[in-house]
Amino acid sequence: MLGLKTATNDEWIAVAAQNLDQILIDHAHCEKKAAANGMAMISRYPDREMLVRAMIELIKEETEHFEFIYEEIRRRDLTLTRDRGDRYVQELSKHINKNEPLRMLDFLLTAALIEARSCERFSLLSKCDDVPADLRKLYHDLMASEAGHYRAFTDIAREFFPKEQVKARLEELLDIEAEIVRGLPNEATMHG
Numbered sequence: 001m002l003g004l005k006t007a008t009n010d011e012w013i014a015v016a017a018q019n020l021d022q023i024l025i026d027h028a029h030c031e032k033k034a035a036a037n038g039m040a041m042i043s044r045y046p047d048r049e050m051l052v053r054a055m056i057e058l059i060k061e062e063t064e065h066f067e068f069i070y071e072e073i074r075r076r077d078l079t080l081t082r083d084r085g086d087r088y089v090q091e092l093s094k095h096i097n098k099n100e101p102l103r104m105l106d107f108l109l110t111a112a113l114i115e116a117r118s119c120e121r122f123s124l125l126s127k128c129d130d131v132p133a134d135l136r137k138l139y140h141d142l143m144a145s146e147a148g149h150y151r152a153f154t155d156i157a158r159e160f161f162p163k164e165q166v167k168a169r170l171e172e173l174l175d176i177e178a179e180i181v182r183g184l185p186n187e188a189t190m191h192g
């Protein structure tokens with residue numbers, strides 16, 4: 001899906017479906033962090049109009065996703081506990097170049113990959129028989145939105161960097177992402 005080089009293994013979906021309460025809490029934090037990352041990108045690159053406009057739209061959508069998931073958490077009488085961190089994102093972020101302009105390209109492409117992986121996991125959850133029908137519908141709707149965010153980040157990258165450079169770096173990061181995913185322990189988190 002969206003160029004990802006390794007598929008999520010069956011064990012993760014089994015663990016996720018058995019621990020939906022934990023998945024929802026971790027997922028709420030993912031949506032909150034996606035919105036926060038949109039703001040951070042505006043802070044880093046305020047003079048890039050195309051980026052700023054795309055991030056304004058993204059922040060609105062991610063905040064709405066956070067609201068959907070928060071409401072689902074409360075509907076189940078759960079409490080949103082503190083964020084326990086996201087090892088997948090932490091590992092991927094280690095590969096962001098420290099120097100501009102490559103840092104900007106890497107911020108955009110790692111964000112695109114996080115969207116792509118989230119999209120793949122929503123797809124798995126939306127098709128899983130052990131997930132309640134109303135949640136499956138929500139995951140299906142989110143899947144389409146996150147695919148749009150993948151395209152938004154890659155479009156921004158192609159606006160400000162040569163297409164061949166974007167393609168080459170995306171290939172490198174896709175390999176790195178696949179390696180990280182293969183090493184994850186299949187925990188009850190959205191990227192676990």
Ligand SMILES: [Fe+2]
Pocket residue numbers: 031034061062065145146
């Ligand atoms: Fe989202």
Ligand SMILES: [Fe+2]
Pocket residue numbers: 034062115145146149
């Ligand atoms: Fe997103």
